[in-house]
Amino acid sequence: MEWDTLLFSLGFFAFCGGLIDAAVGGxxxxxxxxxxxAFPNASLATVFGxxxxxxxxxxxxxxxxxVRKIKIVWVLMLPTMISAFICxxxxxxxxxxxxxxxxxxxxxxxxxxxxxxxxxxKDFGRVHTVLQCGKKEIAxxxxxxxxxxxxxxIFGPGTGSFLIFLFIKVFAFDxxxxxxxxxLVNLGTMCAALLYFVPAGHIILQAGLILAVCNMLGGLTGAxxxxxxxxxxxxxxFLILLVFLIGRMGMSIFIP
Numbered sequence: 001m002e003w004d005t006l007l008f009s010l011g012f013f014a015f016c017g018g019l020i021d022a023a024v025g026g027x028x029x030x031x032x033x034x035x036x037x038a039f040p041n042a043s044l045a046t047v048f049g050x051x052x053x054x055x056x057x058x059x060x061x062x063x064x065x066x067v068r069k070i071k072i073v074w075v076l077m078l079p080t081m082i083s084a085f086i087c088x089x090x091x092x093x094x095x096x097x098x099x100x101x102x103x104x105x106x107x108x109x110x111x112x113x114x115x116x117x118x119x120x121x122k123d124f125g126r127v128h129t130v131l132q133c134g135k136k137e138i139a140x141x142x143x144x145x146x147x148x149x150x151x152x153x154i155f156g157p158g159t160g161s162f163l164i165f166l167f168i169k170v171f172a173f174d175x176x177x178x179x180x181x182x183x184l185v186n187l188g189t190m191c192a193a194l195l196y197f198v199p200a201g202h203i204i205l206q207a208g209l210i211l212a213v214c215n216m217l218g219g220l221t222g223a224x225x226x227x228x229x230x231x232x233x234x235x236x237x238f239l240i241l242l243v244f245l246i247g248r249m250g251m252s253i254f255i256p
Contacts, residue, residue: 012214014218016218018215021222023179025179026114027058027218028159029111029242029245030241031051033245034245035050036104036107037249045202046203050203050207052190053197053203054208054212056194058215059187061217061219062223065219065223067180075138076141076181082145083143084145084146084148084185085189087149087150087189088152091153092154092196105253111249112246115246118238144166148163148189152186153189153192160183163182164182
């Protein structure tokens, strides 16, 4: 595939990933498999580092769409972000030790699991509950922020969805508060991971910069659409792209 055609294709997935991540989380499930397929000879750490760079731009842009309209619970978010930041850096340092072939299978089956879960969970990301915060929630935030941060540093896809789920189920946030808070924690984990990936040279810079712009545009679009229309139509788009990527990645794995 020619370089221009490759960048155009990846740009489309980066935009879709940013759009979906801003609305319902899980944009990495769209973007990371596309990068793995596009750069099969690159090291896993380089693909992950490029993905983090691109996703950071989209997450950063979508945060502003939410923060302007959502009141952030900073007493919970600050310790959660610090814990996630530290653990994400530790996780990023271990990426080089993950076998790439095994990771392809993990991502493939994770895509299938997320597609089935999203299809069956009709109200995913649309449940609104009462916002609560206390000492117990802060302690849980530090613990869960550390666990999710480590996962995001060493692997990454689905982190936003996990965070949204935890903020709704554990902290009784509504969807918009959960989405906005998830983006803030994601910014912390991505910064930590990039502090490792960038100095280590694990970035495909030219592609990363172009895709970052596409992801940023997707993030702005996704946040605006989620705030205006809700996540119903984003959920359908998410499922369509998941099915497409499952088929595409499955062919590359199982058909020589």
